[in-house]
Amino acid sequence: MTPADLSLTVLHAVRRAVDDGALRVDVPPLVKVERARPGGVGEYASNIALTLARSAGRTALDVAGILEERLRDAPGLQEVAVTGPGFLNFTLRPDAAGELVRAVREAGDAYGNGTALTGTTVRFADLTESRALLVTETVVRLLRSQGADAGFGGDERVHVHPGAYEPDTLGADAARWALLRAAPQDRPLEGPPLLVQHERNSLFRVRYAHSRVRRLLVNAAQLGFGPAYETPVHAPELLGVLGDHPVALLTAARHRAPDRVARHLEATADALLPFQHTVLPLGDEKPSAAHRSRLALAEAAGTVLAGGLSVLGISAPERI
Known part of the structure; x- marks a missing residue:
């Protein structure tokens, strides 16, 4: 992980903290990281928490704690420590990207499922309005994916701007995306x-x-190689969204917001599409460990896209 990679990783943590409501600040365009000074902890450090503290209306130590929480399992980081008035200090892992790619490939479509909401019971009101029902059914799947006991037969409601579900004119996939990609309180997308x-x-x-x-997987097989993460791949944006x-x-x-999944899938696709051009050998190039590693990373991204679309009830075609 380079300093530029680490800067992006910390920026992702700030964005997540803002998205889930833990911090109320404007996300900065970049985060400065520098080599830890003599006597410091780890290899790199950042003063981002001190920079955001005033606008967040919190102490720098509070902000640093919020960011540290969201950086603990970040690809490439072995340890994150808070020192002094609120400095973040980073120790890098030698094979964090490889661990992430292997974790995605091993979990398959279940990558991202967890137990954070185990013990939580949620019962939604029975619904008739089509968009409210579709959004709530998707939220139920999301809650269950995180360990919650979720279903209908209660009184909780997701506040949804009404919208018609039109599979007959749009097809099921586009009809679902139109209703789920927009935030529940916003108008649906035009079909x-x-x-x-x-x-x-x-x-x-x-x-x-x-x-x-x-x-890519088919073409690679025709060239006689398959995915295997064997050597580091420089793709910080793609590794960041997978993490x-x-x-x-x-x-x-938690926020009863399937649109967050849709937006994350867009970010994953936007990081993957330029990267895909680097995967296969060009010209007289022979397949190498670098190609096998890039293919493994691309496969992991495809797995995340398929799993996220599945959560939304949308198909992931082999060919378009």
């Missing part, structure tokens, strides 16, 4: 643009990214 195969169509972009991974996936699912469950 017809979701049928256009263009990068401006967020649903197409996510499903196309997944299909590209499936094609964020469990947090995205948990946050979506």
